Amino acid sequence: MYKKKIEQYIEAHKQEMLDDICALCSINSERSAYQEGDPFGEGPSRALAQALKMAEEYGFSINNYDNYVGTADLNDGEHQLDILAHLDVVPAGEGWTVTQPFEPIVKDGKLYGRGTADDKGPAVAALYAMRAVKELGIPVTKNVRLILGTDEECGSSDIEHYYKVEKEAPMTFSPDASFPVINIEKGRFPGHVTASFEVSTENARILSIEAGIKINVVPGKAHATITGLTEEEVRPMAEGVTKETGVQFELQAEEDVIVITAVGEGAHASTPEEGKNALASLLLLLDRLPFASCGQTKLIHSLTECFPWNDTEGKALGVAMQAEGSGALSLAFTMLTMTETRMEAYFDGRFPIGGNDDNLLKPVEAKLASHGMKLESPQLREPHFVDGNSEFVRTLLNAYELYTGNKGECNYTGGGTYVHDLKNGVAFGASMPGVDNRMHGADEFAYVSDLVASAKIFAQVIADLCK
Template identity: 65%
Template structure:
């Protein structure tokens, strides 16, 4: 019911919806330092203010939960459905070509800009779905609430704050994954490890390494400083390693020191194969250089043995595994800082349903401690699964099939979403199968028609579940 009316409404509001997405995407809402009344800094605060003002202007009842989370309610009836989206973004990163990260622009059938697909575009699509239901006067017996968070990318403390005040709805979906329905999310281990050693002044030497933006981002760039090397050795080795890794090595010579920038391709840590890790590429390069022998260089070599360049499945760490329900384990080495006397690193591993503390965490601990590193993790995040035969999930799949003509089915993903801790929560949209929207990478984009069809599907779901 109401399919024709919903489709006409969303299509007629296309330009307005794009303008509202751009309005939010112009705000750099990555997590910043705390300020009074702004738990995640001024950017996230501004994005939440703007979004709530937008929802208020469309006639929804809004609430602000201490600037952690904002909500918009369609009516005051019994709580039935939550749509859980987020307004924070990962850092802009390097390598943008289509536009500046926070200057959203339409090119052809795509909208480019940080947040267009993750997750401001889908959040606005959900808001317009609610507008469609409201302005078409579709009768509802129950309420739908749009929940807008501001810390999804850095731990979801915002949503923990919200659910310390409010109860879960009987059904929740988050437009922060992909269609059809993601009812299984892998568990995870953000492996944090350190090592210390006695510094050495012997030349040639490694002065430092600094790589990574966030634990859930495959580094597109990584930097190191070395001293005491002949320029020809550095340049020749760079050329050789580029052929083997596909990573580019940029050298800046400053007297006796050289700054090395490894340039790969960033990606979401849940899909590390889609990138080319600049950090492991940098380690590959450094281990080919004739450093003076010292504990630091020994440990760098051992580190690359544990996480070799191109190993995105944890084979060298001894944790490669897969299952039919959730697929294979993935691994992304995402953060590393090395000084003359120690290192601090973190890898992001997305673990299938068959993963346990015994076959992942303890295996990692054993293998890295044998190499002289210390693992600081005592636990790992469990996987999440919702019954694919439930009325809730079947309703989502039916709406998806109706508006796309594509087969609806349940899938699993490596990326943990807002619903990971919710008993009856799934990820639903907002990109269609096969679309690589460069989430967390340079030139992130959303396909405009996919945002429109998402809004239509969401409106139909609201209608079917709440009327």
């Protein structure tokens, strides 16, 4: 019921929806320093103001929770369904080729730009689903609330703020992953690693290493500054590592200093196998260069042993595991700052149901300690699970099947969404299965057809759950 009307409405409003997405994606909403009235900086607040203005113009009741979260309500009925989306984005990063990060364009059926897939595009698709239900007069008596956060990428303190004053809806979905339904989210094991060592007095040594932009992003670039070696000594080694890992190296020599830049491919830390880790490859190169033995070079060797470039499953740390229904553990070495006396690094692990302190945290802590490294304040975040046979999940799957003709089924993800700590929350859309939309990487995009289909599916879900 209503399928034909919903399809006609969304198709008629497709260009308007794309224009609204582009307006939001033109705003750089990376988190920045706190300032009064802007808890996550000026950019996220601007994006929230723009989105709430859109919602109000389309006739929805809006509310702004101190620039942490904004909401748009379909009606004043009983609270039934929350749609949780976010307007903040990961840093733009480097390597964009189709367009600049905050200059969204449509090309070959894809909408390119930071936030088009994660998560501004899906947020606007949900808003247009609500518009369709409202303007078509589809009879719903219960309320759906679109919740727009501004700190999902940096810890979700925005949603924590919101739920201090509001109750969780009986049903919640977040359009921040892929279809059909993701009812299991892996647990998370973020690691902060430190070490210190004596400064080397040798001529051939490493001066500094710098890599990574966020703990949950596989670095596409990494930099090292070295001294005491010639470009002729470094280049053949770099070419050899490139053949092995696929990561390219740029060398910039000036007097007795060489700056080495590793150029790989960024990826979301939950799917590290989809990228080419520039940091891990850079460490491999540094480990092979003829530096004098010292505390620093020994630590470089330890890092290549604990976080090898071709290990995205935690095998080297002794924590590789797999569970039916929630997949395998993944692990990415994502950030490193090293001086001549100290190292600070981060890794991001995602683990299946069954992971715990005994089989994860303690083995990693012991392994790193054996190499002179300390795991600072380690803590696991438990996996999330919702019954795939519930009426709520079946309704979502039915709507997906209705508009795509594909079989609806439950799945798991290594990515964490806003629903991770909610009792009855799942991820639902907004990309189709198997799509690599380069989320968190350069040239992020969303298929226009996916965004349009998502709006239709979401509208059907609202009609079915809120009637």
